[in-house]
Amino acid sequence: xxxxxxxxxxxxxxxxxxxxxxxxxxxxxxxxxxxxxxxxxxxxxxxxxxxxxxxxxxxxxxxxxxxxxxxxxxxxxxxxxxxxxxxxxxxxxxxxxxxxxxxxxxxxxxxxxxxxxxxxxxxxxxxxxxxxxxxxxxxxxxxxxxxxxxxxxxxxxxxxxxxxxxxxxxxxxxxxxxxxxxxxxxxxxxxxxxxxxxxxxxxxxxxxxxxxxxxxxxxxxx
Amino acid sequence: xxxxxxxxxxxxxxxxxxxxxxxxxxxxxxxxxxxxxxxxxxxxxxxxxxxxxxxxxxxxxxxxxxxxxxxxxxxxxxxxxxxxxxxxxxxxxxxxxxxxxxxxxxxxxxxxxxxxxxxxxxxxxxxxxxxxxxxxxxxxxxxxxxxxxxxxxxxxxxxxxxxxxxxxxxxxxxxxxxxxxxxxxxxxxxxxxxxxxxxxxxxxxxxxxxxxxxxxxxxxxxx
Numbered sequence: 286x287x288x289x290x291x292x293x294x295x296x297x298x299x300x301x302x303x304x305x306x307x308x309x310x311x312x313x314x315x316x317x318x319x320x321x322x323x324x325x326x327x328x329x330x331x332x333x334x335x336x337x338x339x340x341x342x343x344x345x346x347x348x349x350x351x352x353x354x355x356x357x358x359x360x361x362x363x364x365x366x367x368x369x370x371x372x373x374x375x376x377x378x379x380x381x382x383x384x385x386x387x388x389x390x391x392x393x394x395x396x397x398x399x400x401x402x403x404x405x406x407x408x409x410x411x412x413x414x415x416x417x418x419x420x421x422x423x424x425x426x427x428x429x430x431x432x433x434x435x436x437x438x439x440x441x442x443x444x445x446x447x448x449x450x451x452x453x454x455x456x457x458x459x460x461x462x463x464x465x466x467x468x469x470x471x472x473x474x475x476x477x478x479x480x481x482x483x484x485x486x487x488x489x490x491x492x493x494x495x496x497x498x499x500x501x502x503x504x505x506x507x
Numbered sequence: 508x509x510x511x512x513x514x515x516x517x518x519x520x521x522x523x524x525x526x527x528x529x530x531x532x533x534x535x536x537x538x539x540x541x542x543x544x545x546x547x548x549x550x551x552x553x554x555x556x557x558x559x560x561x562x563x564x565x566x567x568x569x570x571x572x573x574x575x576x577x578x579x580x581x582x583x584x585x586x587x588x589x590x591x592x593x594x595x596x597x598x599x600x601x602x603x604x605x606x607x608x609x610x611x612x613x614x615x616x617x618x619x620x621x622x623x624x625x626x627x628x629x630x631x632x633x634x635x636x637x638x639x640x641x642x643x644x645x646x647x648x649x650x651x652x653x654x655x656x657x658x659x660x661x662x663x664x665x666x667x668x669x670x671x672x673x674x675x676x677x678x679x680x681x682x683x684x685x686x687x688x689x690x691x692x693x694x695x696x697x698x699x700x701x702x703x704x705x706x707x708x709x710x711x712x713x714x715x716x717x718x719x720x721x722x723x724x725x726x727x728x729x730x
Binding site for chain 1: 560570574575580581593594597600604608
């Protein structure tokens with residue numbers, strides 16, 4: 286029986302949260318080893334477990350995968366979350382890449398100077414409402430299907446849901462002009478594996494707090 | 508007969524250059540439409556041609572593809588430069604993402620204020636010498652093969668060699684301690700399609716100069 290995948294990262298969202306989402310959506314149980322001290326990171330680096338000396342790293346199927354996108358693609362491919370052919374895969378890629386650009390703003394937010402943080406929330410909201418959400422709203426409206434691509438769950442749906450929920454934590458009414466995205470959020474959240482992930486006690490991590498920010502600084506600052 | 512792919516970007520490397528390299532290596536001829544001013548970008552946006560209002564955009568096989576990774580993934584898959592199975596693809600992805608991180612550093616360096624550039628370049632050279640080149644040299648050493656993955660040419664080799672040319676432009680001495688990488692660079696450069704791309708008159712773009720930087724700042728309304 287195959288070992289469960291093992292995630293190496295601090296105990297918080299960061300760049301690993303998308304991986305947690307996709308594994309959970311695919312119904313894959315996983316273990317986590319939380320990085321708390323610089324020594325732990327050093328040990329991983331010295332033991333040659335990290336190709337570019339960085340985390341996220343996921344031990345899966347005999348490999349030590351690094352680089353968030355490589356990890357996400359591998360899991361998506363393995364669990365049929367990448368469309369049925371190259372054209373669907375490419376649409377999924379475009380949607381995921383756009384969404385990840387938006388998610389990047391959320392990931393970096395806690396590490397901005399306090400004075401810049403409020404301004405950045407405004408920037409995130411504007412980008413979401415003007416650049417990204419209209420695209421996905423139109424896609425859903427035009428084909429009338431539940432999922433973004435090919436009438437089945439894909440990486441694109443999962444990453445978009447993750448991003449929408451993270452934005453709603455900061456800007457509760459961010460979907461107010463997007464009825465199809467509102468419906469999408471409800472429907473995708475209700476998929477059994479995702480519903481389970483959204484319940485308390487799952488491996489979903491809470492929003493970043495001061496402890497998480499401090500841990501990250503201690504780990505990664507020289 | 509299929510139309511040639513058409514690339515929409517400014518006349519410079521930026522985020523489009525890896526796409527030019529990959530198409531060229533695959534032996535695919537392409538056309539380019541260069542943005543000269545912010546009005547050109549505005550027009551593309553108003554036409555509805557840019558999914559997220561951004562370039563690069565590549566018209567290929569009836570699609571208007573945006574997002575570098577999506578474009579590169581499509582080209583690599585179409586031209587069999589993406590490995591033979593899911594595990595090879597994972598390895599290729601990891602290597603390619605490492606190269607992309609370094610390219611990103613270079614991109615931001617090239618548009619950062621002059622008084623910040625020296626420090627940023629020092630950081631970049633340190634990462635090149637101590638993180639990235641050793642990692643790739645080690646991969647080649649581990650299997651002793653002519654290519655990074657699966658004993659045949661893949662996009663990983665093309666993207667890495669493009670990076671090695673950039674490293675050489677920045678500081679040739681950085682490559683000194685990496686014999687296997689130097690050999691890979693020579694080998695890939697000798698492939699007929701790559702050799703052609705490396706010759707004058709090809710679509711390969713030169714490093715950014717003052718004039719190009721000014722144009723880029725105007726097109727994208729950067730400070």
